Amino acid sequence: MDQQYGGDQARTIGGDHLALRDQVLSELRRRIVDGDYAQGERLTENRLAEDFGVSRNPVREALRVVETEGFVQILPRRGAVVATLDETAIRDLFAVRQQLETLAAGLAAERATEQDVARLRRLLEEASAATEAKDFDQVAELNSALHLAVIEISGNRWLTSLSAAMYHHVHWVFRLGAAQRAPHSWEEHIRVVDAIAAGDREAAAEAARLHVEAAATAALHPD
Structure with missing residues (x-):
């Protein structure tokens, strides 16, 4: 007993x-x-x-x-x-993001279902509302949620595994400049989702590449 x-x-x-x-x-x-x-x-x-x-x-x-x-x-x-997010750390993060996110967006364009696209559209709507309300904590959460959703929709389990830890840092960098980046980020996300919805792999990858480049520029040169 x-x-x-x-x-x-x-x-x-x-x-x-x-x-x-x-x-x-x-x-x-x-x-x-x-x-x-x-x-x-x-x-x-x-x-x-x-x-x-x-x-x-x-x-x-x-x-x-x-x-x-x-x-x-x-x-x-x-x-x-x-830890300190210095220029080297930020550049390294965005170099990896560019490779992963362009691949993920291209694959998502090939594999997304109507339900997947509807899920991405809902995240865009929520991000728009949070941006309007200046709720930048929520904007940062939704930013990560959208990117992780695209990676999940890509159907590549290696991308999902590699991205899990990285997106804590993506969230960290985004949160530092969320007030300035939020409106631009939302518009860039629309282009990515529109290309995925159209099933256009090249357009989705290019929209993702341009988005990451814009985010990197904003992070490295916040003024």
Whole structure:
């Protein structure tokens, strides 16, 4: 009886621990992306544990994950600090985006169903409404949602796998300049979706390429 109770207790604690780590990870990542924790800001385990109302263990595990994702750097004598999006990091990100997104848009144009196109149109409508309302947190969420939807519609599982981690950083970069980029980004997205709806692979790939180039220019030269 005692042995069975102990086994159940161990499984329950283990499950809760993993869930707690994931919750801390999600919230830590969100606060970095949304700028609540600024680039270069020091993040101690004690401070984060207090911010999230948890022990240091799930914080320590979450910090390891965001370090591997590139959101945090561990520096000598300083510990964990929020990474800085310098010009090299931004250029590298957009170089990969251009390759992945042009391929994804072209494949999506070949493979999209009517339901897929309707899904993309709904995201465009929601993004338009969020832009009008100046809800730039929502605009950033919808920006990532649209790109990830195109990648999913492409039907290429390798693109989906490669893009999953990258789009946290895409969201981060977009959020920094969302107020300026949102109206232009929405118009560029319309061209991509229109080409996908028309089944025109070359036009979709070209619209995606031009969109990524415009986004890169805006990120590198915000003024």
